Amino acid sequence: MTTENPRPALQAVALAAGYRRRRRHPAVTVLRDVHLAARPGELIALIGPNGAGKSTLLRTLVGAQPPLAGHVLLDGRDLTTLSPRQRARRLAVTLTEPVDVGQMSVEAVVALGRMPYRSWIGREKDRDRAAVDRALADAGVADLRDRPLTDLSDGERQRVMVARALAQEPAVLVLDEPTAFLDVARRIEFAAMLTRLAATAGAAVVLSTHDLGFALRRADQVWLVGGDGTVTAGAPEDLAYGDAVTRTFTGENMSFDDAAATIVVTDDTGPGTTVRVVADGRLRQWAEHAVRRAGWEPTADPCDHVLSIEHGTPCRWNVNGAQGVGFDALVTHLRGRTATQPEDARTG
Numbered sequence: 001m002t003t004e005n006p007r008p009a010l011q012a013v014a015l016a017a018g019y020r021r022r023r024r025h026p027a028v029t030v031l032r033d034v035h036l037a038a039r040p041g042e043l044i045a046l047i048g049p050n051g052a053g054k055s056t057l058l059r060t061l062v063g064a065q066p067p068l069a070g071h072v073l074l075d076g077r078d079l080t081t082l083s084p085r086q087r088a089r090r091l092a093v094t095l096t097e098p099v100d101v102g103q104m105s106v107e108a109v110v111a112l113g114r115m116p117y118r119s120w121i122g123r124e125k126d127r128d129r130a131a132v133d134r135a136l137a138d139a140g141v142a143d144l145r146d147r148p149l150t151d152l153s154d155g156e157r158q159r160v161m162v163a164r165a166l167a168q169e170p171a172v173l174v175l176d177e178p179t180a181f182l183d184v185a186r187r188i189e190f191a192a193m194l195t196r197l198a199a200t201a202g203a204a205v206v207l208s209t210h211d212l213g214f215a216l217r218r219a220d221q222v223w224l225v226g227g228d229g230t231v232t233a234g235a236p237e238d239l240a241y242g243d244a245v246t247r248t249f250t251g252e253n254m255s256f257d258d259a260a261a262t263i264v265v266t267d268d269t270g271p272g273t274t275v276r277v278v279a280d281g282r283l284r285q286w287a288e289h290a291v292r293r294a295g296w297e298p299t300a301d302p303c304d305h306v307l308s309i310e311h312g313t314p315c316r317w318n319v320n321g322a323q324g325v326g327f328d329a330l331v332t333h334l335r336g337r338t339a340t341q342p343e344d345a346r347t348g
């Protein structure tokens with residue numbers, strides 16, 4: 001993120017977003033009085049529960065649907081006053097709607113991103129070719145360049161659509177759930193690529209995601225759509241440390257785990273039995289995971305129940321004298337024990 005406070009590349013001013021109905025039916029307002037600013041170099045994650053209005057907001061910010069009230073400003077100019085070509089030179093978008101490109105190759109689809117820069121005869125220049133090559137490489141789809149888009153997996157197609165947006169070399173890049181179909185490794189690569197893009201090209205990148213951990217760890221700003229028509233903007237730490245994230249995402253049997261920066265399911269049977277876990281490093285971490293899954297509470301302090309566990313695949317464990325092999329057996333064993341019967345556990 002840039003240290004000075006440059007003019008926002010994209011801005012929402014007193015924006016209301018929603019859907020106009022036919023005559024005599026009132027409009028459906030999904031979001032109201034929204035004030036947001038995306039500055040050059042910022043990576044912004046838009047998060048919120050299903051149906052809260054993330055797509056509605058993104059569609060309104062990119063001009064795919066008109067605001068019900070207020071304004072969207074691109075480089076300080078009202079979006080509605082810009083021609084499609086002017087917009088496309090500054091703003092690139094991938095929405096979730098499928099794009100029908102027939103049998104076009106990946107390279108040809110990505111090259112569509114250069115259209116806003118082409119002359120009326122549409123001749124490709126060296127700069128266009130270089131931008132397409134860079135976009136293919138950055139989105140990790142260079143090896144797919146000759147394949148027809150229709151033959152690709154969902155995750156591959158998603159990356160190609162991102163490559164098309166990158167080829168536009170936009171000042172503002174807006175992506176609706178760009179990681180929805182990506183596996184873990186691709187998500188990490190993708191996050192690194194977007195961070196690089198924001199930092200080196202100075203683009204403002206706005207993306208919606210259901211990956212709370214990604215949003216809180218990677219974004220410079222989080223825009224939190226609350227499900228009550230509001231959007232709260234702030235640093236990830238402000239929203240997580242305050243109660244905004246907890247209020248929006250947690251409910252019965254769910255809580256926000258500060259250390260893991262994610263929502264966790266909590267046991268609804270009350271505080272579990274405590275067991276002292278004797279193990280090191282990763283083994284300890286996964287032993288604690290199994291203990292929690294069984295509805296118990298791991299501790300490092302002395303207590304009635306002691307789980308000692310030895311390295312190995314599968315691992316060997318001992319709970320108060322009861323022995324077994326593997327985490328599956330451990331969880332089954334712990335689920336059959338109770339806090340009030342340590343003797344019983346000993347004979348287990």
Ligand SMILES: Nc1ncnc2c1ncn2[C@@H]1O[C@H](COP(=O)(O)OP(=O)(O)OP(=O)(O)O)[C@@H](O)[C@H]1O
Pocket residue numbers: 019028030048049050051052053054055056057
């Ligand atoms: N074309 C439409 N006409 C009327 N209401 C709509 C329309 N499209 C969406 N909505 C409503 O607007 C609200 C917000 O939907 P939106 O798709 O923006 O949510 P979202 O946060 O993107 O959800 P998800 O996480 O499930 O993708 C929902 O109540 C939805 O039913």
